[in-house]
Amino acid sequence: xxxxxxxxxxxxxxxxxxxxxxxxxxxxxxxxxxxxxxxxxxxxxxxxxxxxxxxxxxxxxxxxxxxxxxxxxxxxxxxxxxxxxxxxxxxxxxxxxxxxxxxxxxxxxxxxxxxxxxxxxxxxxxxxxxxxxxxxxxxxxxxxxxxxxxxxxxxxxxxxxxxxxxxxxxxxxx
Numbered sequence: 001x002x003x004x005x006x007x008x009x010x011x012x013x014x015x016x017x018x019x020x021x022x023x024x025x026x027x028x029x030x031x032x033x034x035x036x037x038x039x040x041x042x043x044x045x046x047x048x049x050x051x052x053x054x055x056x057x058x059x060x061x062x063x064x065x066x067x068x069x070x071x072x073x074x075x076x077x078x079x080x081x082x083x084x085x086x087x088x089x090x091x092x093x094x095x096x097x098x099x100x101x102x103x104x105x106x107x108x109x110x111x112x113x114x115x116x117x118x119x120x121x122x123x124x125x126x127x128x129x130x131x132x133x134x135x136x137x138x139x140x141x142x143x144x145x146x147x148x149x150x151x152x153x154x155x156x157x158x159x160x161x162x163x164x165x166x167x168x169x170x171x172x173x174x
Contacts, residue, residue, distance in 0.1 A: 006131040010140040013052040013083035013091075017044040021075045021099075032071035037097060040079055041065070041114055045093040048081035049118035052091060053130045056121045060090065063115035063150060071111050075099040084115070085147035089127035091118045092147040115150060 019040055027033040042059055049057040071077055078098050085092040097112035120128040135141045160166075 007134050008052055008083075008131045009134045009136050010082050010084070010143070011136065013048050013081075013093075015044055015048040015051060015081045016078060017047065017081070018076055018078045020102075021071055021073050021077055023073050026073050029070075030073070032073060032075070032077075034067060037067075037071060037077065037112060038065065040077060041095050041097065041112070042116070044079040044081040044095055045116040045118055048083060048093050049091045049120070052083045052086075053120035053128065055128055057091070057118045058121060059116060060119045061117040063092075063117065063154070065112060065114040067112055069099075069109060069111045071099045072101070074101065074103075076102050077111075082143070083133060084143040085151070086130050086133045089120050089129055091120070091130055092116070092151070093118055094143055094147070115147070 017040065021032045021036070025032045025036045045059065046057060076099070078100070080096045080098075081093050083091045084094045093116045095112070095114045095116065096110060097114075098108050099111045100108040120130050122128040133144065135144050
């Protein structure tokens with residue numbers, strides 16, 4: 001059986017990472033610096049992809065990050081990561097970030113979400129095949145469909161940029 005003949009479910013990729021936000025994580029406004037959150041998100045994406053691929057993985061692209069609310073010093077940040085779609089050697093990992101004041105149960109709020117493309121590598125640093133993804137639930141299938149749509153739209157965007165669709169020519173001034 002080859003690596004590509006293997007299959008794994010979305011649930012088998014799931015990783016949850018939690019971390020306490022401490023004073024040294026604060027920015028000038030007193031909230032947790034966005035870069036700290038991005039670092040934790042990259043860590044969660046790595047763990048998720050490596051677990052799924054059963055090997056070393058690298059970050060290839062960060063699709064986008066939405067910051068919908070601040071994280072406070074003292075909050076517990078939790079990042080849930082799952083593989084939403086796979087290619088031959090790539091995996092799109094969906095990340096949901098929540099923050100909670102541990103002294104006030106029930107204060108959990110979503111603060112970020114993002115999609116990261118991770119690529120599996122072999123021992124020689126070449127791309128490695130990853131297992132097929134099995135979507136068991138309606139939510140898994142929806143996340144997979146959305147991941148495929150993002151990939152398709154990103155490809156169209158990149159093609160239009162390459163073709164110079166947004167090029168501005170210097171106007172002749174007489």
